[in-house]
């Protein structure tokens with residue numbers, strides 16, 4: 029331990045902000061399995077990928093060997109508008125819990141999109157602009173990604189077409205209007221504007237949509253409209269790369285005060301914030317320099333790491349995207365209707381899947397009522413109203429801190445607080461009214477999803 033007093037908030041100087049992203053794949057002995065062409069089952073080539081993605085991003089996607097990528101100057105400048113994000117010492121929460129543990133959280137909710145997603149949105153919009161494209165298409169579920177992307181596109185004067193899962197489009201009109209304010213066009217998915225949308229509507233009339241289905245529509249429009257490409261807010265290795273700005277800032281801040289974490293915790297949907305937070309630390313583990321306990325937290329109702337299979341799967345319902353090897357519940361999996369807390373994607377980043385399979389990371393699943401209880405406790409003592417997604421990490425951070433209380437261990441816990449929850453007040457309302465319930469899928473419930481996995485030799 030050192031004698032420096034640790035402030036409530038550790039901020040970095042602008043000059044201390046990362047100038048490069050860190051590609052953890054370069055240090056992995058077991059590389060993540062390559063993306064496969066869904067038709068031929070051969071590894072995707074650059075020329076195939078760049079028909080869907082911006083060329084520079086496709087190169088990042090395929091690059092397993094370059095450890096650092098320079099962050100272009102214009103992206104660094106945009107980052108300065110809302111970064112560095114604070115690393116907060118949760119003194120008040122520690123006191124309330126009566127734990128000897130030291131708890132820190134990296135807060136990514138201090139921008140209008142309300143989450144970490146802007147870190148990758150601005151990078152993706154930048155590369156699209158540099159390539160001379162007219163615009164990009166994407167999907168959004170709850171709306172955080174669509175919001176972040178619409179902000180990034182308006183900054184670079186790019187057109188932004190968002191396919192929004194229909195039930196969210198209807199239930200979250202405010203997010204939709206934020207996107208439109210930033211100039212994006214927002215279409216409820218499935219829609220009649222695409223072939224795949226029409227097909228899904230014919231098969232499932234009245235469906236309220238899913239992320240996988242919105243992805244298929246966005247990809248179709250991108251590949252069939254001149255001057256457009258598709259961009260994605262999570263899961264892909266390029267997104268995880270951009271999100272390492274979170275982990276790099278965290279590490280610099282901790283190093284400034286000589287703090288070494290014991291446990292690093294993040295919520296896991298597609299894996300981008302967790303991957304970004306832990307990459308620099310996992311890199312040290314991979315190089316044999318240090319050891320940390322890394323914990324991914326996922327909903328018990330969408331348990332891709334804890335109960336999924338490590339297999340090649342479709343990334344989307346329409347089966348138009350490349351196949352990725354990942355921990356997955358199957359692209360046919362849909363979480364039960366009472367699931368409120370986000371993190372509903374069926375698969376997990378192939379980088380994190382490999383790290384998990386190699387034992388460098390653990391995973392825990394938590395039930396949503398316990399997640400909202402943690403969210404409420406955190407809001408009341410630390411002041412920030414957390415996103416339900418982020419609250420998965422809060423749950424496990426509190427659980428670990430309470431274990432320290434029993435054992436007397438003074439562990440240092442760092443967790444990622446990915447965003448704020450102002451647009452999730454229906455879920456908070458259900459919790460406050462005592463109307464929120466938990467549903468853990470049975471093995472029987474998971475079977476159709478597993479049955480939908482493609483057969484790859």
Ligand SMILES: *Cc1c(COP(=O)(O)O)cnc(C)c1O
Pocket residue numbers: 142143144145172173261262263295296297298299300301302371415417418446447448
């Ligand atoms: C999208 C989102 C997540 C989950 O996405 P990952 O790619 O797993 O990081 C978590 N928290 C918030 C606030 C989000 O918006």
